[in-house]
Amino acid sequence: MNPITDWMNRNPALARLTALPRPVLLGLGAAIVALLVVAALWMREPEYRTLFSNVEARDGGAIVSVLNQRNVPYKFADNGATILVPADQVYALRLQLAEQGLPRGGSVGFELLDEPKFGASQFSEQISYQRALEGELARSIEALQPVKSARVHLAIPRQSLFVRDREAPTASVLLTLYPSRTLSESQVSAIAWLVSSSVPKLNAESVSIVDQDGHLMSSPGGEAGMDSTRRNFINDIEQRTSQRILTLLNPIVGPGNVRAQVSADVDFSRREQTSEVYRPNETPGTAAIRSKQTSDSAQNGIMPPAGVPGALSNEPPANATAPIQTAPAAQAQQGQQGQGAPAAGAQGGAPQAGGPTTVNGTPVAGATARQGQGSMRNDATVNYEVDRTISHVKHELGTLQRLSVAVVVNYRDKDGEPAPLESAEMDDINALVKQAMGYSADRGDSLSVVNSAFTDQEPKFKPWENPEYRGLALQALKVLLALAVLFFLWRSVVRPIVQGFANAQVERAKNEAHLETMREQRRQDEMRASEMNRYEENLDTARQLAQRDPRAVAMVLRSWMDPKNAKS
16 A cells, blocks of 8 residues: 555544545645745745846946945845846846946946046046047947957057157057857957047057957957958859859759869959050151250351451441352352251351251251351250150959869760760850850969769768768657656656555545445444334333233233134
8 A cells, every 4th residue: 555545544634634525625735835835935035136247346336335325135146246136126227227327347438528627737638538538449349249348558649740750559459258259350350440440540450459368369460350351252252153153054964963163263462563664756746845945156258356446447347248159169068067066167168048957967947047158057956755654553452363163064864874975065064164264264264174974872871870870869769768757757756646546535435435334334233222222111111011000911911812813
């Protein structure tokens, strides 16, 4: 028999309770449970929840002061870094404290400038502004999810009137990250750009970012995040090229019958090129004259002044008369004067009237020759512009230098047997791939298209090495484990309770039947006892009657013994 049932049967009060109907028992049980829950809720302390965690000492003191003023109970956890308040007041207190600017996060921002100080020097104002800017930047960085706290240090040099003496500002950021959290290269680059965009004339290359372990997160030279950007750029080129190839070939050879791999060689070096090109003035008549100088000198037989100074020597010379020269002499004189060298003409000869003026045998524009008796001199200097081209070329960052593509095409099913493609089809496929990839021989691109049969046989694994079977085995093991736990709970907890209730019902039925039997036996005993009592009473009555009137008793007995009366 169940020990619980035996214990209940040994207690009369519990036995009487078990004799009650089931609805009454359920109601009593529910009432007891409700009373226990109400008592537990009434006796326990109010539930506390986190108001703020990771609170700085200065902010914690301000928050506790406000809580004391409002008579709000609070507790500390995590060595004072966490403040707990009753759960029903958490959100209201957060809004009220936020209205007062709490918590400040351990740094001050532009609220530092809300209280101006009279008599402050320009240096003090500059320091206050720098502190406020550092605090605002720290708050902005702390808004990132992986960042627990941040400190920003700005080195802003004083501005100089001389451009040569000016120095660019720099900045450093110290980050404290949450446990098991990291920052990607793009996030580090974003922090550098955030700080550089907030400070005038501050470059992102001049921002150093360090974590709480002392690891430099920003790359020197401002290349933070460039590696991931370059990888993404290369992957984008390769994926787009591969996708274009598959888009063209899948309708031709069928989906799954072509494989393409692309390798891109990208040059990320920065180059700046400046070239200056000079070209000769080959086209006649198109040269631009830069400067021109002409000098003319002529003497027509005028003798220098001579004789005794006086009125006669100051008279003007007589009219010039042209000398008579032969034609050969005049042509020789003109040929000697056309050499272009700056020298006096030959004595006793002059050029022909109206003849052209030459320098080194070349006619000089605008120069005229005067006919004279003595000599003539003509000088001309012409400077032409030199043709010059200056070009400044700056190459973009990320230039595709070479593209390598490998394509494998599966055999075609022909009469149930795999057969290679024809050469014409392979030539068409090769041409399509070249067009899809943007093939350039000058760039040095390479393309390889191969027709080969694909193997459909998957690698064979042993049953315990097959990942699919291993997954099914794990699922079956989980189900068996759950069934084992349920069976254990049934055998150790549920079944004894059910058996206890069943035995209690059986015992209750037996007790009721036994009680009914006892009541029936008692009733029969009472009836038998009442009959015996009645017999005894009748016998006593007869005895008393015989004693009082023996004659009447004798007559009754005689009447009983008379045969006539017996027959009747």
